[in-house]
Amino acid sequence: xxxxxxxxxxxxGTIIALLAGSVGFFVVLRGSAFAAHAIPNGAxxxxxxxNLIGVNPLVGLVVFALGAAFxxxxxxxxxxxxxxxxxxxxxxxALGAAFLATSNAYEPAVNALLFGEILGVxxxxxxxxxxLAVVCVLGLSTLYRPLLLSSISPELAVAKGxxxxxxxxxxxxxxxxxxxxxxxxxxxxxxFSLMVGPPxxxxxxxxxxxxxxxxxxxxxxxxxxAAVASSYWTNLPIGFFVGTMSxxxxxxxxxxSLAQSRRPRGALA
Amino acid sequence: xxxxxxxxxxxxxxxxRTALLLGALVSIVSGVVGVFTVxxxxxxxxxxxxxxxxxxxxxxxxxxxxxxxxxxxxxVIGAGAMxxxxxxxxxxxxxxTGVVLGAATGLxxxxxxxxxxxxxxxxxxxxxxxxxxxxxxxxxxPDVLVLSAVVLAGVTLIRRPLLMSSISPELAAARGxxLRxxxxxxxxxxxxxxxxxxxxxxxxxxxxxxxGPPASALRVASRLSHALVLACALGVAATWLGVVFAYDxxxxxxxxxxxxxxxxxxxxxxxxxxVVSLVxxxxxxxTTALPESLTVPExxxxx
Amino acid sequence: MVGLDxxxxxxxxxxxxxxxxxxxxxxxxxxxxxxxxIGSNGAGKTTLLRVLLGLQDVVRGRVxxxxxxxxxxxxxxxxxxxxxxxxTDVPVRVRDFVALGIDGHRFGLARRSHxxxxxxxxxxxxxxxxxxxxxxxxxxxxxxxxxxxxxxxxVSKPELLLLDEPLANLDPGSAQEIIELxxxxxxxxxxxxxLSAHEMNPLLPVxxxxxxxxxxxxxxxxxxxxxxxxxxxxxxxxxxxxxxxHGRVLVVAGGDGHGDSLVADHPxxxxx
Numbered sequence: 127x128x129x130x131x132x133x134x135x136x137x138x139g140t141i142i143a144l145l146a147g148s149v150g151f152f153v154v155l156r157g158s159a160f161a162a163h164a165i166p167n168g169a170x171x172x173x174x175x176x177n178l179i180g181v182n183p184l185v186g187l188v189v190f191a192l193g194a195a196f197x198x199x200x201x202x203x204x205x206x207x208x209x210x211x212x213x214x215x216x217x218x219x220a221l222g223a224a225f226l227a228t229s230n231a232y233e234p235a236v237n238a239l240l241f242g243e244i245l246g247v248x249x250x251x252x253x254x255x256x257x258l259a260v261v262c263v264l265g266l267s268t269l270y271r272p273l274l275l276s277s278i279s280p281e282l283a284v285a286k287g288x289x290x291x292x293x294x295x296x297x298x299x300x301x302x303x304x305x306x307x308x309x310x311x312x313x314x315x316x317x318f319s320l321m322v323g324p325p326x327x328x329x330x331x332x333x334x335x336x337x338x339x340x341x342x343x344x345x346x347x348x349x350x351x352a353a354v355a356s357s358y359w360t361n362l363p364i365g366f367f368v369g370t371m372s373x374x375x376x377x378x379x380x381x382x383s384l385a386q387s388r389r390p391r392g393a394l395a
Numbered sequence: 396x397x398x399x400x401x402x403x404x405x406x407x408x409x410x411x412r413t414a415l416l417l418g419a420l421v422s423i424v425s426g427v428v429g430v431f432t433v434x435x436x437x438x439x440x441x442x443x444x445x446x447x448x449x450x451x452x453x454x455x456x457x458x459x460x461x462x463x464x465x466x467x468x469x470x471v472i473g474a475g476a477m478x479x480x481x482x483x484x485x486x487x488x489x490x491x492t493g494v495v496l497g498a499a500t501g502l503x504x505x506x507x508x509x510x511x512x513x514x515x516x517x518x519x520x521x522x523x524x525x526x527x528x529x530x531x532x533x534x535x536x537p538d539v540l541v542l543s544a545v546v547l548a549g550v551t552l553i554r555r556p557l558l559m560s561s562i563s564p565e566l567a568a569a570r571g572x573x574l575r576x577x578x579x580x581x582x583x584x585x586x587x588x589x590x591x592x593x594x595x596x597x598x599x600x601x602x603x604x605x606x607g608p609p610a611s612a613l614r615v616a617s618r619l620s621h622a623l624v625l626a627c628a629l630g631v632a633a634t635w636l637g638v639v640f641a642y643d644x645x646x647x648x649x650x651x652x653x654x655x656x657x658x659x660x661x662x663x664x665x666x667x668x669x670v671v672s673l674v675x676x677x678x679x680x681x682t683t684a685l686p687e688s689l690t691v692p693e694x695x696x697x698x
Numbered sequence: 699m700v701g702l703d704x705x706x707x708x709x710x711x712x713x714x715x716x717x718x719x720x721x722x723x724x725x726x727x728x729x730x731x732x733x734x735x736i737g738s739n740g741a742g743k744t745t746l747l748r749v750l751l752g753l754q755d756v757v758r759g760r761v762x763x764x765x766x767x768x769x770x771x772x773x774x775x776x777x778x779x780x781x782x783x784x785x786t787d788v789p790v791r792v793r794d795f796v797a798l799g800i801d802g803h804r805f806g807l808a809r810r811s812h813x814x815x816x817x818x819x820x821x822x823x824x825x826x827x828x829x830x831x832x833x834x835x836x837x838x839x840x841x842x843x844x845x846x847x848x849x850x851x852x853v854s855k856p857e858l859l860l861l862d863e864p865l866a867n868l869d870p871g872s873a874q875e876i877i878e879l880x881x882x883x884x885x886x887x888x889x890x891x892x893l894s895a896h897e898m899n900p901l902l903p904v905x906x907x908x909x910x911x912x913x914x915x916x917x918x919x920x921x922x923x924x925x926x927x928x929x930x931x932x933x934x935x936x937x938x939x940x941x942x943x944h945g946r947v948l949v950v951a952g953g954d955g956h957g958d959s960l961v962a963d964h965p966x967x968x969x970x
Contacts, residue, residue, distance in 0.1 A: 154489075154490060155788065155789075157489040158489075159439065159489045159490065159492065159493035160438070160439035160442070160489070160492075160493075162493075163439075163442075163443075163493065163496065204672060205610060205614070206433075206436065208436055208437075208438035208439055209433055209438055209606055209610045211438070211439070212438045212439075212441075212442055212602055212605075212606040212607075213606065213607060213610070213664075213665065213668065215442065215602065216599055216600075216602050216603040216606075216607070216661050216664070217661055217665055219599045219657075219661075220599055220603070220655075220657050220658045220660075220661035220662070221658070223599060223655045223657050223658055224654050224655060224658040227653075227654060227655050227658075228654070237507070237508075237511075240504075241503075241504040241507075241508075242504075267806065267807050268805050268806055269805065270805075270806065270807045270808070271798070271801060271802050271803070271804055271805065271806060271807070271808060272802065272803055272804070272805060274790075274798065274802070275798050275802035275803065278782075278784065278788060278790060278795070278798075278835070279779075279782045279784075281779050281782065282777070282779065282782070282802075282850070283802065283803070284753065285751055285753075285777040285779075286802060286803040287770050287772075287803055288802075288803045313504070315446075315500045315503075315504075316497065316500055316501065316504070318493065318497070319493075319497030319500070319501070322490060322493035322494060322497060323493075323494055323497060326490045326493075326494070328789075329787055329788070329789040330787055332789055333789050333790070333791050333832070333833075333834045334789060334790075334791060334794060335789055335790050335794055336807075336808070337789070338789035362504075362505060362508060363504040363505065363508050365500070365501055365504035366501045366502065366504040366505040366508070367501070368497075368501060369497040369498050369499070369500050369501020369502070369504065370497075370498050370501040370502070372494070372497050372498075373494045373495070373497050373498035373501075376490070376494050377494075380480075487785065487787075
């Protein structure tokens with residue numbers, strides 16, 4: 127499992143989980159799980175399109191992920207955000223289906239993009255992936271305070287002079303870039319699981335924002351490691367483990383909090 | 396021009412006729428259920444249930460059960476799970492939907508992998524995931540008819556408490572509406588509706604028809620009945636045009652390969668949305684009063 | 699300070715969606731003054747507050763803070779909205795939330811020094827929120843949340859605090875506590891306060907000035923100056939009576955047979 131050909135899997139997977147956990151903290155805070163699900167699906171369409179015209183798939187992933195992000199932002203001005211996300215999502219998927227139909231897409235390759243492939247990132251791609259990940263992390267750190275405030279209360283943020291619209295778009299861009307990176311390894315359909323389950327579990331466990339963010343990352347990384355290991359041992363698709371384990375982490379945290387509330391306490395909180 | 400639109404053999408083709416009939420049925424059910432889905436801010440749940448239903452279908456296929464049972468059953472189980480995890484506040488629902496969707500998609504990954512191990516036919520993944528109204532067997536028509544009727548009847552029965560609780564949960568609760576019960580019943584209807592449409596027209600179109608035409612209708616309709624009728628009409632129009640164009644595209648593009656139905660229907664749905672938005676915008680220009688419509692601000696917390 | 703008032707509203711007209719909401723609004727607020735913005739629901743109080751925050755454009759006139767035009771991110775003015783809906787499991791404690799009042803608008807990660815921590819503690823104590831400082835913001839009662847929102851706004855040391863109907867959702871006991879708290883903020887921290895309400899009676903003991911909004915117009919001055927039949931009748935455009943019973947005030951339309959209570963939220967007067 128730790129042989130040299132698996133090194134890339136561990137490295138890229140860890141980078142992706144680090145990103146997904148940090149981005150996910152805000153995704154859950156803002157109730158943007160739908161957007162986090164839609165954007166990677168957009169990225170998938172981009173990969174299919176890139177394949178069609180013979181361009182590097184990473185380019186397709188990034189371009190379409192950003193397109194989905196901007197599409198959702200733009201549509202959200204005209205209609206409620208969940209409708210905007212749904213419309214953007216189906217348009218991307220329809221395009222993806224059209225691209226697939228007109229190209230001779232190799233089915234296992236399509237499956238890998240949808241459900242993940244631990245060996246999805248090659249050695250040559252590792253450096254661009256790491257660089258983009260650093261960009262995203264820097265972006266998130268810069269946005270941290272105004273993003274936190276405007277996620278809790280847009281009204282208060284506006285009153286303090288924060289340009290909430292810009293922050294919203296900037297955040298979606300970070301989600302888009304993170305998704306583009308994650309899709310080759312975790313799969314378009316499961317990327318968002320890492321951004322929802324583990325962070326949702328983290329915020330149950332702690333009430334402090336920075337700790338919740340750190341814990342989101344920790345849970346996300348552990349989930350991904352467990353998924354990679356399980357996928358390696360059973361030869362089953364990694365997406366299966368990512369989806370079910372992310373859900374599992376959340377359910378365990380929920381169970382723990384239920385148990386806590388039932389136990390009689392010595393002193394009042 | 397007409398000959399260009401209706402390529403030879405369009406209407407005499409059995410597959411096309413079945414597609415048009417089933418497409419219309421599903422559009423109507425999606426339109427009706429979709430109006431409430433949009434009003435309740437449950438578009439994510441509606442989409443998620445499509446994928447959950449697909450997982451159910453893959454599982455059923457693996458277990459050699461009827462796919463219909465899998466799609467509908469999977470959807471209903473998913474709806475129950477979402478309800479159990481959390482429905483109180485909008486954002487709790489978001490997490491619940493996301494977690495269930497993730498787990499279901501993970502299961503899809505497993506089932507589809509196991510299926511590819513079992514069978515030698517390629518393309519099974521994509522046909523289950525993306526589906527096509529052209530590949531549904533005519534023998535399923537009676538089942539689809541019955542199920543559509545059941546869902547429509549169900550929604551009609553809870554129509555009034557459903558509307559009240561969708562627009563103002565507080566008022567509904569004050570009037571004695573059991574919000575939790577109505578919410579759960581609606582979720583089950585929603586699961587059945589999307590399960591049905593997912594198996595007939597595929598998961599992409601299922602979401603498109605559930606959200607697109609209803610959202611368009613709600614932008615211009617000021618009464619619920621108008622919204623429902625318009626949503627159905629727009630849905631049927633988009634589906635029929637999509638089927639016609641998809642059939643035609645085999646001829647237009649040559650080389651025996653056309654563009655998928657889903658592409659055309661979604662394009663139609665998007666076009667409808669644009670046109671309707673323009674109409675609504677023109678109306679707003681002519682009056683100074685705020686437009687009356689059934690959309691509700693997002694800040695309201697739903698149950 | 700000679701010459702420049704803290705806040706000056708000069709000949710302001712405000713319109714929304716083509717409709718004139720407020721006409722010819724004139725008033726001033728001085729340092730350390732407690733002003734009530736009184737009017738029934740829909741009178742335009744929230745619109746006026748948004749104008750004062752720089753979030754709403756005016757059709758005519760100007761809003762000056764220290765003699766300079768109001769901009770959106772003016773740090774002299776703090777804001778307390780009526781109610782914010784926090785999800786129960788948002789991982790932000792009361793003290794984290796108050797700290798965001800200091801630097802929530804600055805980019806970058808939080809850099810909390812001892813100085814900031816002390817400031818937060820001091821603020822929490824002044825609003826008597828120390829006992830629940832470590833609880834999640836989504837777990838607070840209405841009254842507790844008001845205190846926290848006030849602390850969040852005060853921690854950046856504004857000179858003027860705007861509050862949008864802080865008493866509306868509170869029971870009379872909590873409302874009274876908040877009023878006393880705000881009064882001490884004015885006297886101890888020398889912060890001017892402008893708070894909107896549809897009931898002025900609870901505020902009578904602490905209000906220095908009243909800005910009374912009705913019928914799209916505004917009358918301002920001390921309570922005795924403004925709450926007079928002549929002034930209010932001119933404002934409403936028809937005859938209005940002002941009754942004073944046991945230190946409470948009731949504004950009632952009368953004399954011309956209509957008989958509706960204009961400021962309908964006042965409970966019926968019981969003469970005892």
